[in-house]
Amino acid sequence: MNYDEYPEFPRWEKNFTARSGEGLTIRNLSVRDMRWPTSLGAHGSDAMHTDPDYSCAYVVIYTMNDNEGHGLTFTLGRGTDIVVQAVHALSHLVVGQDAADIFNDFGAFWRKLTSETQLRWIGPEKGVMHLATAAIVNALWDLWARIQHKPLWKLIADMEPEQLVRCIDFRYITDVITPEEAVKILRERKPNRDRMEREALTRGYPAYTTQVGWLGYSNETVTQLCHKYLSEGFTAFKLKVGQDLQDDKRRCKLVRSIIGDDKILMVDANQNWDVQEAIAWMKELAVFKPLWIEEPTSPDDVLGHLAVSKALAPLGISVATGEMCANRVMFKQFLQSGAMQYCQIDSARIGGVNEILAVYLMAYKLGVKVCPHAGGVGLCEMVQHLQLFDYICLSQTSEGRFIEYVDQQHEHFVNPVHVRNSHYMPPKAPGYSTELRREAAEGYEWPVGSEWQKLFASGKFQDPKHVPTLPPTKH
Ligand SMILES: C[C@H](O)[C@@H](O)[C@@H](O)[C@H](O)C(=O)O
Numbered sequence: 001m002n003y004d005e006y007p008e009f010p011r012w013e014k015n016f017t018a019r020s021g022e023g024l025t026i027r028n029l030s031v032r033d034m035r036w037p038t039s040l041g042a043h044g045s046d047a048m049h050t051d052p053d054y055s056c057a058y059v060v061i062y063t064m065n066d067n068e069g070h071g072l073t074f075t076l077g078r079g080t081d082i083v084v085q086a087v088h089a090l091s092h093l094v095v096g097q098d099a100a101d102i103f104n105d106f107g108a109f110w111r112k113l114t115s116e117t118q119l120r121w122i123g124p125e126k127g128v129m130h131l132a133t134a135a136i137v138n139a140l141w142d143l144w145a146r147i148q149h150k151p152l153w154k155l156i157a158d159m160e161p162e163q164l165v166r167c168i169d170f171r172y173i174t175d176v177i178t179p180e181e182a183v184k185i186l187r188e189r190k191p192n193r194d195r196m197e198r199e200a201l202t203r204g205y206p207a208y209t210t211q212v213g214w215l216g217y218s219n220e221t222v223t224q225l226c227h228k229y230l231s232e233g234f235t236a237f238k239l240k241v242g243q244d245l246q247d248d249k250r251r252c253k254l255v256r257s258i259i260g261d262d263k264i265l266m267v268d269a270n271q272n273w274d275v276q277e278a279i280a281w282m283k284e285l286a287v288f289k290p291l292w293i294e295e296p297t298s299p300d301d302v303l304g305h306l307a308v309s310k311a312l313a314p315l316g317i318s319v320a321t322g323e324m325c326a327n328r329v330m331f332k333q334f335l336q337s338g339a340m341q342y343c344q345i346d347s348a349r350i351g352g353v354n355e356i357l358a359v360y361l362m363a364y365k366l367g368v369k370v371c372p373h374a375g376g377v378g379l380c381e382m383v384q385h386l387q388l389f390d391y392i393c394l395s396q397t398s399e400g401r402f403i404e405y406v407d408q409q410h411e412h413f414v415n416p417v418h419v420r421n422s423h424y425m426p427p428k429a430p431g432y433s434t435e436l437r438r439e440a441a442e443g444y445e446w447p448v449g450s451e452w453q454k455l456f457a458s459g460k461f462q463d464p465k466h467v468p469t470l471p472p473t474k475h
């Protein structure tokens with residue numbers, strides 16, 4: 001494929017390479033813009049994101065002795081190229097480093113990455129810069145787990161409390177939890193680890209599905225999918241709401257009529273409402289007995305979520321949020337104030353595993369259940385490892401908790417999730433389950449991939465090389 005036709009999209013070969021070093025020295029970091037045309041089937045659609053093309057910025061880190069780490073951050077299509085550029089901007093902090101040094105003092109390295117003296121100005125620890133951080137950090141964890149020949153959850157579950165805590169940057173959160181307290185908690189829970197691990201390996205971890213509820217799906221599709229997931233043993237179902245109240249009532253009624261009153265229903269507004277609007281809307285939907293309303297309003301509005309929580313508590317409806325929570329500091333405020341009753345960590349939005357461990361520890365200490373956000377590209381593959389850490393080392397229960405499950409894009413991964421009887425079965429392959437299959441990478445790299453070239457030829461998508469651009473500015 002001719003990369004020269006797309007000069008604005010950085011190519012694989014252009015990526016940063018170290019010139020010297022040996023062993024676990026990182027010699028190269030590459031990043032690709034990967035996109036899938038999911039908008040064609042309205043898969044993933046919600047009140048705010050009506051036409052997502054599930055995508056990711058896909059990072060691969062190579063060491064001198066040819067170990068690899070694969071990591072990604074999830075995006076919705078346009079903008080993935082911007083995240084790719086941010087990864088390039090950070091790569092000088094990674095390439096040339098000895099991975100063993102990084103892993104020995106991972107918390108310190110994480111702080112270095114998020115505190116780059118000039119780049120932090122365009123964050124800090126939020127938005128595009130933090131998505132790029134997540135992709136890199138996730139690749140480093142995959143590398144570490146592969147070197148140790150363990151799936152990531154097992155790598156973490158086998159760590160001594162002190163080693164685990166050393167991976168975390170506690171800056172800005174010591175008012176809620178200190179490293180010493182974290183060690184103490186993990187030590188107290190340590191004797192149960194073996195039993196919890198055996199239970200996880202036998203039973204798996206419970207999942208709920210959002211596949212039935214995308215906003216752009218027809219009645220027939222919703223009906224057919226509810227039956228499918230019921231027959232696969234699912235007991236909890238999430239529906240997108242928030243655009244049209246009458247339509248929401250109709251769809252909630254439809255889903256309830258199929259799943260019955262004994263199953264769990266959640267609804268998700270993806271930030272579409274003002275605070276008072278959220279409360280009024282949910283009062284109308286209360287009759288369908290949703291367990292939670294997810295992202296009722298702006299993901300930054302802690303006090304707004306608190307107001308919604310207080311207003312809806314008497315109706316038995318909780319508030320869930322977190323998939324767009326910017327970082328551990330925002331999570332801290334949501335958790336401290338009681339503004340979230342379900343904490344939805346996302347494996348690729350905040351700065352990767354290190355920061356997510358901090359959120360798990362705060363949630364545990366403050367007594368809030370973690371139900372990870374998943375779906376997208378590779379999010380199910382990743383979060384299963386994180387929630388297993390919680391199950392084995394921290395909360396040691398799955399009571400009232402689930403991992404989200406969406407049946408999309410798994411076939412593109414070398415080690416896709418394995419869900420049996422509505423439970424995630426613990427992955428066994430070394431790493432973080434983040435490696436894309438070669439064919440996927442070749443087919444769906446934007447815009448040069450063979451599948452994209454076919455889609456451009458069919459007229460279903462516009463080839464970016466034909467999108468008019470502004471003429472260069474005259475000086
Ligand atoms: C655009 C995406 O599909 C979102 O709708 C999705 O992540 C969603 O919020 C979810 O909770 O799964």
Ligand SMILES: [Mg+2]
Nearest residue numbers: 268294295323
């Ligand atoms: Mg959501």
